[in-house]
Amino acid sequence: MENLKPMDLGVNMLCFTASYAIALVLEFLSLWAHLRWRRLALLAATSAGLVAHTWFLGQRVALTPRAPLATHQDWYLLAAWLLALIYLAAKLYYPKSSMGLFLLPAVLGLIAGAQAASNTQLATFQGPRLWGRVHGMFLMLGTVAVLLGFLAGLMYLIQSYRLKHKRATGTALRLPSLEWLERVNSRALAAATLLVGGGFFTGVMSRLVQSNQEPFIPWTDPVVMSLSAMLIWLVVAEVFRLIYPPARRGRKVAYQTVAAFAFLVFVLAVILLQDSLHLTRAVTEIMP
């Protein structure tokens, strides 16, 4: 079994975690003080974090050809990298917004998840390895989409609350418009449905095309069950949105993404605590 040790690399997780944490502190500081250099420092900290993060993932790829989705840890780190990239783009597009207060904790949360996650080589299924990779990529992108939708939904609910209660002005907390948040929210939900669906389908396919044993789908496995539940919720939410116009609007979409996030947290918790599907048995059986 291949056990990867990222701490041995020149750039370690602390480098980019610290950079993102500094960016988060700067975002918080801007709620109280008008700092002239804040935006520049914030962009510099996030960019530095992204460079270190990219370097770290690049080292992982150099170390093992299956990276950056070779381990649960990689999977979390890649999701965090993508979210950090989205944050940087959002910061450039909306320089004055306080989106970092929402996106950066999620980035740091994913990195914390990476610390807690297994660093053991994930088993690719016995079928063609492509299915396993596509499966991992779909689910990683689906996770980012759900997270993004959840954060946009959260911001929507806060912004809507502030507007309803006449508290939208006079504070340093600047959020994008409801229209923008609703659009991001809605698109993230649609993308999450497709990506999680794609991840589920490719997972099933990779099981079915296994060559050296009887095709078998472990429907009762906790990981499969929780992912199925999440997918069912996403599909139902999408169908609901298609047939019921108010569900396409504002708060209802926000609530849908909050619920999708709850499912996601559940799936990730199951994977962290009880993933028998991707690790032990598969590794012994599959590694070439």
Added chain:
Amino acid sequence: MNLQMIGCSHRDATLGIRQQLAFNAQRAREALAAWQSQFPHIELALISTCNRVELYAAATSEDDAPTADELRGALLDFRQIPRQDIEGQLVALTGWDVVRHLYRVAASLDSMVVGEPQILSQVKQAYQRAQEIGCAGPLLHELFQSALRTAKRVAGETSLHKHRVSLPSVAIADLAACVFETFDDKHVLVIGAGETADETLRYLRDAGQAQIHVVNRSDKRGQELAHKWSGTYHPWEQLWDQLVLADLAISTTSADERIVSANDFGQLVAPGRHQRPLFILDLAVPRDFEPRVGDSLGVYLYSLDDLDRACEQNRKARTAQVPSAERIVDQETGRFLAEINRRATAPVISGLREGFERPKAAELNRLFRRLPDLDATAKREIEQFADRLVNKMLHPPLESLRDAAKNGTPHGLLDAIKRLFHLED
């Protein structure tokens, strides 16, 4: 450098006096040209806005500068205002007070609405006008450029200008912008055709090309407003249909009774909207919308009181920024003062140095001629000795000059040094 300012502002003069004294662009040009012939050796600039009329004058020396009375006379005579009419309402400033005042004016710290952004361009225009006519020279160039720089520093380093304080600007730029990303494709319904509606639409047009729809009880006034803003007029009976379609509703009627009750809204409007966001600005007194309409899903209802509170918050936020802005003005005034004083003392310092360097070089030459056997090392040592001696002799007067220059141009000391060391102007 002699600086003077004569003028009045909202602080000291009544609106009537300000209106009598005010100059439009053309009259300002004519006045500057007239004053230029009257005072050919001074530089002049005139700032004239709704809230202030200020004439700035700069001269290289005291002898060239007109008296405050002469400037006051020039200003009043041009506008043909008897002096007794304006008694006590004109302010005269001189020297560094002028610098600080102009910096405060440009940074909008002296404005009626502190932080309003128009004043900066008005100061810029005043200087450009003076330049075009040939009234502004290097002194005013330095003064106005540094004033504009100060204003930019205040704008960049504080949030003084970032908080809007007028009702329509807060309503559109602060609040409606929290709901809509763009106004370009939005259906804006204006209920009533009063002045408030007109003013709000002006801000809205600046924010984007919204589709404007007007509903009014009087067809004539409604059509006029719709025509003015390239919108569409709808008869009063279509109010409910239009509310169903609207993204933003601005209500400004002078009706004595409420126009939209929560009940009517729930029955006639909400079902057709499917909870699509609706931002309502109820700018009417008494209110046109029942407050409970704001409880409906997707509806954000703001009344005049709500907007007033938002404006007040912004005003407080601006006030909180004033000390930081004043600190910047103080820093920049100090910098300007130091620079001007440095320039005033520079000729004396260089004259003094030259006055010591010349005899030093002559004495060294004489010494080296009398001692031809000196080798290069000995010559270098003697030269260094002479340099050190001159520097040490110059140090006390230069130090005294620099110290004195920190508090203004030390004319007395400069004269004394010139006389003591026989320095020519």
